[in-house]
Amino acid sequence: QSALTQPRSVSGSPGQSVTISCTGTSSDVGGYNYVSWYQQHPGKAPKLMIYDVSKRPSGVPDRFSGSKSGNTASLTISGLQAEDEADYYCCSYAGSYTFNWVFGGGTKLTVL
């Protein structure tokens, strides 16, 4: 199973919005509404930010939003803050004939 495709890096100034894309196939992103997004600061464990394409877990600011169109999912962060600087990973269920999950390669967000 190939990793999902994310841009290696994105950047934005405080207060701006950025969008991170995550491209898969009809066997993963396009086939299921089980896309999730994780934030990871250096040396820390990943933190769930978005699940089921567009839902936010309790405690995650509404500045974070998710969407999907076809085989591409997106994470949008509005009103950028310094603490948003981190790596972001998308993930999709890719069950098909067996239980399987696939992650994206990760995107480094820099807040300028």
Next chain:
Amino acid sequence: QVQLVESGGGVVQPGGSLRLSCAASGFTFSSYGMHWVRQAPGKGLEWVAFIRYDGSNKYYADSVKGRFTISRDNSKNTLYLQMNSLRAEDTAVYYCATSIWVDAFDIWGQGTMVTVSS
């Protein structure tokens, strides 16, 4: 509070074996499926394995199938990953994770580092 704590990482030679553990607390461990996810140094996340709440079904990434075995002891609230025939490319931080409140990896441990090197 809900917590996962991994242990058992270390340095092992190629071809060697290692068993990781993940101690769970703060939730009914026996009611939830559990995952192992790894991250090679400077690289992205990779799903490794999953076991159902009662251990009845186990699933593996192709990269570890036949070499790694996931298991659990619900009486000890502990998840395991037995890693055999280790290769340099298995070098990574290994996280245990689960889905308690939502259908995604919403709880993660702090990770344990495995280094495969001669």
